[in-house]
Amino acid sequence: MTTIAVLGNGRVGGGLATALTRAGHQVRVADRTPGAAADAARTARIVINATPGAGSLERLAALRAELRDKILVDVSNATVDGPDGLPVDLLYPGSSLAEQLQEALPGTRVVKTLNTMLFPVMTAPATLTRTPTAFLSGDDPQAKQTVRELLTGLGWHEEWITDLGGIRTARATEAAILFVPHVIRSSGFAPFAISIAR
Template sequence: MTTNAPLTVSVLGTGRVGSHIAAVLTQRGHTVTLGSRSPEQAIVRWTGPAVPILSLEEAAGTAPMVVNALPGDQALSVLTSLKAALSGRVLLDLANATTRTESSMELLYPGSSLAEQLQKVLPETWVVKSLNTMTYTVMTNPQGQVAPPTAFLAGNDSEAKQAVQKLLDALGWPPEWQLDLGDVTAARGSEALFLLVPFLVRARGFEPFSISVTQTTSAALY
């Protein structure tokens, strides 16, 4: 099921995740602007459908919904510098902030989360965490999974979460596959799930993956 009303979205980041989301939304009839730290270089590399590619600050100011697809370990410092441009906007944060070595991965903000840190430094922006517990291809094709995946949401503002739910709908997520976990502190849980990734890759290889929350049917209780 996809949303009927076309959306206007800015995607910050032209790596695999940002480029993929921008291309899919554009192909589905939505208005998308890409933001890059080096827009001239990004324009040369871009091979997707025609979209404006602007600086991060310019792109952040063009849409009511902004998607953070920047590297998680750089997102806080970069987005803090865009405080004025992001004021009054919904920020969908789908990044995971970790530190990595050859043998381990740790959370960059233990006892907190990237989403919480962003909300703290961007008080005039409505931060919503979602889509960070899956590979980027699943973000736009949840129907391709063997079992229904779950898209978690965490954020302080109910209207902002409703706006993100419309974006999830546009990406192919049925409402029953979306799970609102509560306020932004719940992002600690979904971000911590990213620590599973090295072990999943070791066990299954580089295959698209997602997290599913299931429950027992009433019939199975008896």
């Protein structure tokens, strides 16, 4: 059992919190009330960023002390959204939210994952008709191993998880969000994930 704080209680955060609790972890969800995120992060071993990506950097940078020596799992994408609410561009072109978080939080081990799929797939990968891929990006191998174990507890098979390397590789997976509006307009709002076929 691991103590986990989920920052963000929307569809992504709520779904992850429910699945992680079902997997046997002690999970606390922080809403937007003042102090809730700090309190949750302070008592957790792993913190999951499921806040809207456009505001994540400012929100988490304010928790620098609480996030020190913690693993921060970043599942958000920082985008500029169009009138329909779907992403049209990246907020950090030539970089990524994960890189920005790692720079702002040098005492925290940031791992990027689960950001290349619609949210239902994060906790139910086997429901897709084809094998999905979960990518890992981060500078700390031990932190990535811990996150890999979290993912297997959510139903991700070992062979479905691909370690891309350091945190800089997150800019590649974050750019994949630009597929999303086109796929949704083409096929509707049905669960899907980016996958590497071999």
